[in-house]
Amino acid sequence: MKRGVRISAAPEDNQEVFSKTAMDALVPISLSHVMTVSVLLAAAGVGTILTKRHAMGILIGVELLLNAAALNFVASGRWLPWNGWPVPQQADGLVFAIFIIVLAAAEAATALAIFLNFYHRFASMDVEKADQMKG
Amino acid sequence: MWSLGVYSALSAEIIQAVLFYGFAALAVLGAWAIVLSGHIVRMAVYLLMTLAGVAGLYFVLGAQFLGAIQLLIYAGGTLILIVFGVMLTSRLPGQVLAASRGERLAGLLIAAVLGGLLLWATAMTPLVIGEPGTEPAAYGSLQELGREFLGRYLAAFEAAGVILLAVMIGAGYMGRRRSQE
Numbered sequence: 571m572k573r574g575v576r577i578s579a580a581p582e583d584n585q586e587v588f589s590k591t592a593m594d595a596l597v598p599i600s601l602s603h604v605m606t607v608s609v610l611l612a613a614a615g616v617g618t619i620l621t622k623r624h625a626m627g628i629l630i631g632v633e634l635l636l637n638a639a640a641l642n643f644v645a646s647g648r649w650l651p652w653n654g655w656p657v658p659q660q661a662d663g664l665v666f667a668i669f670i671i672v673l674a675a676a677e678a679a680t681a682l683a684i685f686l687n688f689y690h691r692f693a694s695m696d697v698e699k700a701d702q703m704k705g
Numbered sequence: 706m707w708s709l710g711v712y713s714a715l716s717a718e719i720i721q722a723v724l725f726y727g728f729a730a731l732a733v734l735g736a737w738a739i740v741l742s743g744h745i746v747r748m749a750v751y752l753l754m755t756l757a758g759v760a761g762l763y764f765v766l767g768a769q770f771l772g773a774i775q776l777l778i779y780a781g782g783t784l785i786l787i788v789f790g791v792m793l794t795s796r797l798p799g800q801v802l803a804a805s806r807g808e809r810l811a812g813l814l815i816a817a818v819l820g821g822l823l824l825w826a827t828a829m830t831p832l833v834i835g836e837p838g839t840e841p842a843a844y845g846s847l848q849e850l851g852r853e854f855l856g857r858y859l860a861a862f863e864a865a866g867v868i869l870l871a872v873m874i875g876a877g878y879m880g881r882r883r884s885q886e
Contacts, residue, residue, distance in 0.1 A: 613820030614736035620812030623802040676872040683879035689794040
């Protein structure tokens with residue numbers, strides 16, 4: 571079972587909380603649960619970028635990475651209060667995620683235009699064909 | 706071991722957990738199906754599955770507007786762009802472009818190592834969630850979000866507009882019809 575350390579204002583209240591049953595660790599959804607999902611999506615995104623030869627496949631991998639980052643932002647904005655400056659607002663995570671979606675759409679459009687030119691030049695979507703600057 | 710403990714059968718926490726795990730499974734299975742699949746159109750469909758799962762997660766986390774935006778713009782815009790790209794650039798239907806086995810194995814290994822390291826870091830970090838006994842505030846209303854965009858994030862909002870304009874001009878120019886060369 572995972573240990574959780576809860577830090578409170580009064581030092582004598584600090585204690586280690588051990589999960590008594592599996593349900594205590596699994597049911598109250600918290601930041602670490604959502605971060606685990608985000609990590610799995612990010613790993614899948616990196617795996618896709620590294621193992622695909624089709625240009626669109628690499629673009630799909632980039633979209634996966636962006637989704638993982640946006641999910642991380644939303645979860646952190648929901649559960650992590652911080653005492654930094656400037657004063658955090660509750661909608662911070664949402665705003666970051668919306669910007670990520672906007673930029674992902676813009677980047678997909680630009681990548682598509684580039685890939686259309688690539689296909690026009692090489693008559694294939696194989697990224698191995700782009701080797702004219704090699705060596 | 707699977708005693709419910711203090712949770713009654715249909716408490717809100719159990720319903721939230723069931724929904725969370727359902728959408729999380731949808732997202733993660735779709736993502737890993739993309740890695741393991743070879744056919745580009747199947748990868749686009751699995752990406753749709755992943756995007757739907759992530760949108761569901763946004764709804765479970767209380768960010769309803771973001772979930773709707775994700776479905777409208779990501780699944781209904783970016784994914785459609787990708788499918789258009791696949792459609793416009795395919796010559797032989799069903800052709801599978803696969804990297805060599807060694808490359809794929811190395812890529813999967815790197816992804817697994819990265820995932821393992823990040824999972825370990827997530828498990829080892831004590832994530833402070835505020836004072837014990839207080840519930841962190843849920844995401845607020847749409848009015849708050851609008852006030853954020855026109856308040857603190859005004860500069861970033863305007864910059865995003867400029868980026869979109871630049872992308873429209875650039876993509877339109879790069880994708881123009883050329884005379885036969």
